[in-house]
Amino acid sequence: MSGVRVLVGTRKGAFILTSDEKxxxxxxxxxxxxxxxxxxxxxxxxxxxxxxxxxxxGWFGQLIQRSDDGGQTWEAVNNExxxxxxxxxxxxxxxxxxxxxxxxxxxxxxxxxEPDTVYAGVEDAALFRSDDGGQSWQELPGLREVKGHxxxxxxxxxxxxxxxxxxxxxxRMYVAISAAGTFRTDDGGETWQPINEGLISPYELPDSxxxxxxxxxxxxxxxxxxxxxxxxxxxxxxxxxxxxxxxxEISGNLPTDFGFPIAVHAHEPETVYVVPIKSDSEHYPPExxxxxxxxxxxxxxxxxxxxxxxxxxxxxxxxxxxxxVDSLDSCGIYFGTTGGQVYVSADSGDSWxxxxxxxxxxxxxxxxxLP
Numbered sequence: 500m501s502g503v504r505v506l507v508g509t510r511k512g513a514f515i516l517t518s519d520e521k522x523x524x525x526x527x528x529x530x531x532x533x534x535x536x537x538x539x540x541x542x543x544x545x546x547x548x549x550x551x552x553x554x555x556x557g558w559f560g561q562l563i564q565r566s567d568d569g570g571q572t573w574e575a576v577n578n579e580x581x582x583x584x585x586x587x588x589x590x591x592x593x594x595x596x597x598x599x600x601x602x603x604x605x606x607x608x609x610x611x612x613e614p615d616t617v618y619a620g621v622e623d624a625a626l627f628r629s630d631d632g633g634q635s636w637q638e639l640p641g642l643r644e645v646k647g648h649x650x651x652x653x654x655x656x657x658x659x660x661x662x663x664x665x666x667x668x669x670x671r672m673y674v675a676i677s678a679a680g681t682f683r684t685d686d687g688g689e690t691w692q693p694i695n696e697g698l699i700s701p702y703e704l705p706d707s708x709x710x711x712x713x714x715x716x717x718x719x720x721x722x723x724x725x726x727x728x729x730x731x732x733x734x735x736x737x738x739x740x741x742x743x744x745x746x747x748e749i750s751g752n753l754p755t756d757f758g759f760p761i762a763v764h765a766h767e768p769e770t771v772y773v774v775p776i777k778s779d780s781e782h783y784p785p786e787x788x789x790x791x792x793x794x795x796x797x798x799x800x801x802x803x804x805x806x807x808x809x810x811x812x813x814x815x816x817x818x819x820x821x822x823x824v825d826s827l828d829s830c831g832i833y834f835g836t837t838g839g840q841v842y843v844s845a846d847s848g849d850s851w852x853x854x855x856x857x858x859x860x861x862x863x864x865x866x867x868x869l870p
């Protein structure tokens with residue numbers, strides 16, 4: 500019988516939640532790496548037993564952990580991240596107005612086809628690749644050559660926080676950087692282009708035609724239509740129908756268009772989910788009501804999903820990597836909050852239940868559908 504494994508990264512360790520395809524009864528494993536910040540966990544789609552975790556503390560620095568048995572045991576793999584191919588150093592200065600310094604790994608993205616290839620998005624913003632399961636890493640420096648001297652940090656730092664692989668084209672990849680924008684490569688990471696046309700950032704950029712400098716929070720696509728992208732921006736929910744060549748707003752009737760995560764239904768490419776929060780200074784749900792919003796039309800028309808979610812006195816946030824979907828026949832939607840709750844809907848968002856309620860603040864939620 501198939502099932503799911505939910506990977507939860509928190510401020511104080513990692514948790515693994517497992518269930519069968521009914522998603523009603525859950526086993527909870529953890530905390531793994533108790534006391535450590537786990538910024539992101541992601542499982543391989545090629546090898547369901549392979550999981551990567553980004554483990555970080557201000558005291559001991561950054562580690563990458565790898566499990567090859569579904570999270571039962573872990574191994575710290577080689578963690579020499581270095582800019583510009585200079586092993587053992589964590590700082591690079593390119594002659595522009597600010598230095599580039601390695602601080603942490605925000606996002607890990609295993610290859611869709613190669614069992615030992617994994618990408619890492621880091622702060623300060625850069626993209627790394629490993630072809631040996633995380634034992635060694637090489638930067639893809641072409642990305643920082645795209646007007647990198649104009650990139651500026653967002654409130655959370657200058658981080659490469661989103662990596663989206665095109666399932667139809669192994670040479671195409673999208674990344675999002677706060678606060679620089681979205682970028683695409685069509686040659687496996689050698690060269691990049693900014694894909695920010697149509698984004699409007701009046702509070703961030705005085706130049707409406709600026710190629711870089713936009714604060715993008717997250718992007719998502721459906722595997723059946725990899726040229727259609729959805730974006731949650733710092734204000735505005737956006738859509739592109741031509742692989743990022745141009746964006747248009749689809750915020751429609753949302754109560755606020757500020758938020759962090761965005762996700763697409765596993766089987767319905769026009770069904771999109773967001774979690775609006777009040778504003779960029781008030782990171783909690785409008786009116787203290789925790790509501791996921793769903794559009795079945797690819798945007799503009801949104802409905803509030805509230806069944807099973809707290810509708811008063813709720814002041815949590817849902818971070819950019821803290822929402823995911825499974826690929827079971829009845830698509831499951833998952834999200835975690837800064838209040839330590841992880842919710843699941845086994846019916847595409849119509850009703851919600853809390854798997855756990857009292858974890859540390861949730862930083863990331865990812866899902867593996869198990870055979």
